[in-house]
Amino acid sequence: MSSTKPERAAIGVDVGGTKIAFHLGDGTGWSVEERIIPTPVTEGATAILAAIIQECRQIQEAASQQGIEVVAVGVGSAGQIDTERGIVLDANENLPGWQGIPISATISAALGIPVYVDNDVKVLALAESHIGAGRPYDHILYVAVGTGIGGAIVIHNRIWHGAHGSAGEIGYLYTGTGRTLEECAAGPPLAQAYANATGKVSVTLYDVAQYAGDGDETAVRVIEQGAEILGRVLAPVLCLLDPQALIIGGGVPDIGDLWWQPFLDALQMAPLASARNIPVKRAELGTSAGVLGASLMALNRLESQA
Template sequence: MATSCMGDDGVDIGVDLGGTKLAAALVGADGRVAERVSRSTPQTGRDDVLDALTETVRHVLQRASKHGLVVQSVGIGTAGQIDVMRGVVLAGTANIHDWNNVPLRDAVAAATGLTTFVDNDVPVVLQAEREFGAAQGCTDVVCLTVGTGIGGAVLTGGRLLRGAWGGAAELGHISVDKHGPVCACGFRGCLEMFASGTAVARRMAELTHGDRTWTGVEVFQAALCGDVLAEQVVSEAIDALAYGVVSLIHTFNPKIMLLGGGVFSEAEWLRERLENKVHRMGIQSMVQSVHIRRVSLGTDAGLIGAARLRAMSTMNGELS
């Protein structure tokens, strides 16, 4: 989108920081995105990640200045447990080396001179979809992102469920099998041990006796093409995911269950299979009324939601 269409009310910079890719862009108040910049996330530790992040933000800031746009803030969405009030990454993702106890908000603010907000990447996606996407205008939404792991966010009564310090909604770590495998978190039978892309790939490797290396996407594609073992693995994953989704519906009574992440990015057939199973389970008065949708903003959702953290803090008194 041309920056000339972004209006005179200023813009915000949204940053989507993942284990493999770092992206940033200018985002207008209407959710339109311009001047996207992306690069690989450094794998050599926090200092290099912070340097890459601030360098990317400065690059986008220069582009904004070139077009005469005033940048109001930087918003960052990143994986891990985030103390949203202090903007600190308490426990990060294994994909980013040494990404624990990182004062991310203060580091970026000091390097750029801009007011900075930090949140977990799934509430950021939910915020974008709530304002501009598949959950637009809805006040009660549960969001699950299914990729390497499983992340979550819950909107109830129009407000994000935060918990004591911002760590609520670790939905990938609800147990769907008390006798299941031990998760890296220390709990047993976590949902992401059965239904994440990593879990699907691991299960396929077990059934094929390690004859090749699989990715989660490859397993789902193989199932779609009729591979019998892949279909078994996918059916098991859908079963686990359905049990998790029904439990979440029973707990939060959402109007919309929003599905995102790499597993669902191009898989409407998978959403349909999950929906058909979910709607036959649990308390029918609760599950039948829930709309199960995929995120609609694609890879821009993380950028848009991060950029809207300033507006969200103003509306809800959060993140300040």
């Protein structure tokens, strides 16, 4: 990662249902002007855009005082993204009213610089590919396991979007139970499975992990089953895509060996030996990956259009 202040940089924006994170970066991991604000989700999409614009203007001013030119903005957002028009085609319930909003055009008109938008998991994958766990590889499959499950495919160090922007969305794969992978193996379903089995209410995944650490057999079983389901579904995917590495991010893997071991064991069910031997790496960049990937995405898009 570079420690030298660049002359040109991009603002990375990571839009979530509860908070919006910002940073100014040059695509190497160098970062300054990191900020986090609450997402004004109850006020609607217009308020969210206004909040993003306000923070970006402040970052532009701070950068100018340091002799740094802000050349673009990159926005990572949940949902299926039309990257050419910079709009969300299919949003989730965490950002009501976000679907169809002209994100790129609105922010660009206010700031006077290009603005690019992509799916949040895809920008996470881009960051891990360039400056995180995927650095040694040209082709990776990135999977985020948290409140939801998402994925992204990186080929020759660039995100592969597919024909409609949904390439890599492994959370929609069915598990054989009639439910999708996200409905079975993400954090909230694991917490709900424990609650259903024990009758406890208002249980979080953190609670389940704590109970498991204390020897609660039901908690242990729920975590192991979720990890095994994810591994069983991903095993043939590794055969299909044949990446050089599988990078796993998100909060659920933070549970530790209790989650990782059944997940890795299930991956060994892949029919091909080559798939069974694909390296599996833990994502390295943590909560910074979203903003790092968003600024890197913006710089890459700007360069490709030059």
